[in-house]
Amino acid sequence: MSPGEKLDPLPDTFILQPPAFHPVVPYITTIFGGLRAGKMVMLQGVVPLDARRFQVDFQCGCSLHPRPDIAIHFNPRFHTAKPHVICNTLHLGRWQAEARWPRLALQRGASFLILFLFGNEEMKVSVNGQHFLQYRYRLPLSRVDTLGIFGDILVKAVGFLNINPFSEGGSEYPVGHEVPCSCPLPRGLWPGQVIVLRGLVLQEPKDFTLSLLDETARVPVTLRASFADRTLAWVSPWGQRKLISAPFLFYPQRFFEVLLLCHEGGLKLALNGQGLGATSLGQQALERLRELRISGTVQLYCVHY
Template identity: 80%
Template sequence: SWSRPPCPMSPEEKLDPLPDNFILQPPVFYPVIPYVTTIFGGLHTGKMVMLQGVVPQNALSRFQVDFQCGCSVQPRPDIAIHFNPRFHTTKPHVICNTLHGGRWQAEARWPGLALQRGASFLILFLFGNEAVKVSVNGHHFLHYPYRLPLSRVDTLGIFGDILVKAVGFLNINVSSLGAKAWVAAVFNVLWHLDREVPCSRALPRGLWPGQVIIVRGLVLQESKDFTLSLRDRSAYVPVTLRASFTDRTLAWISPWGRKKLILAPFLFYPQRFFEVLLLCHEGGLKLALNGQGLGATSLDQRALERLRELRISGSIQLYCV
């Protein structure tokens, strides 16, 4: 049912503190290698790290991605997960290992790596209960059981012969989909560095079940609203999501301008990062904000397939779509 918006926030009202998992980490574009960064909130089951880049044509031997327990130089920190593609041999392969107390443990080796010099790649690290699963260019490649507690990992390090275009951090606890379905969905994401809002993105083939739209940005200090809309070829707007920073409401806006409030804590705060996910399924779109499922809006399959444009506007700095 359609509901009235609540009263605007009074000047004396204080904002509730946000849990740590709502303080999201923005993507990083074209970092200088070697690159070391803190993982906001550390690693936990259900977290994903995406690495997009290119193996340089003149690469000498290898690169490595380390999930570290700290970032000290001396003594060297423990490395819970050492992911080390090697492509200097006739048969490219990957070595995984763990460094504990300054000593490497037994190597684990996987042959058949689909990476060559000059090749682009998209690597996804999906952290489960007992092991990390790694996909390369949309195909599952390996799983490596943890040898150190995942809760100790708080640092990501990238080293070696590699050009990194983007590093992204995602949560997957937004629906009941299994990990395999999320891997398939996430690989449809296309990363952009967008500084200008409003922003428009074409949807050449519309939407269909399994697709996910991810929008990540930063709420500006002087903020009014944020709007995400989906339009068809005739510029008809069947889907609009609007966050009003003045009265702290999040709502679906009908094509006739009526509001349907989303009954959930308001999570858009000045100078805080946010992540909006729209997951397409049979019958509509599921919504998640900062990794938390917030329900769905109904839309039949024909209407989804007719959508051709995504538009974003408002008082935000846009990082990726």
């Protein structure tokens, strides 16, 4: 970016977080702007005939180690003599007292539409248009920024809605960071560490690049998205490109989330909650990394590592 150049303005507020269609479970995604009273999450899908249980977690973060707090854990169970639903809260690694509903408004083999409505003090849940339960918050709703869906469930769509789209106050957009940007990695990377980038693709985008550099400023690994040919690829230090065989999930004026999970000798990649495979790097190379660089025609809202 040249000196004095300004970032493109944020889009109009009617451009909300897009729904996800047919996501692969387990599915984890950012709730942009977090949860607040007046928001609603829609979950549409099918319960498999052999389902035992599934869960919908409204999480305070998306780390793997340590496990994040779960403000609201919604857990239908079909495999017991009397199918039921459990709601609970995980705080500092410990589950609190369960809240149990003996009547289960979901059936194996049947389609469903679940609405999670968030009020000032409690969440209300409806199933197929009928009120089902309500659960009082045990952790502040403002801490929730991640949705996780796990278990025996086929998801057709996940949507994020405002009950009153004309209500004042609040915004879907956190404060942005200028791009290009650089983030130090003083301890390198190690197995179990997660790097999360959240942002918005600008109008008429050209490219997006995420690079990891070692102490000699060498670039052992680069992830590059090209909007010209709609490809996503790992780029080696010698310029060789290894295409990632997956649908191109970056769209102009739409949010994105890139997640890199460090494991023994490499990095696993997920984009918008979809796992896209891994790249090998070597444990020693991971430990020597000292800098994360991001560039391209995007607006960044979060860099977490």
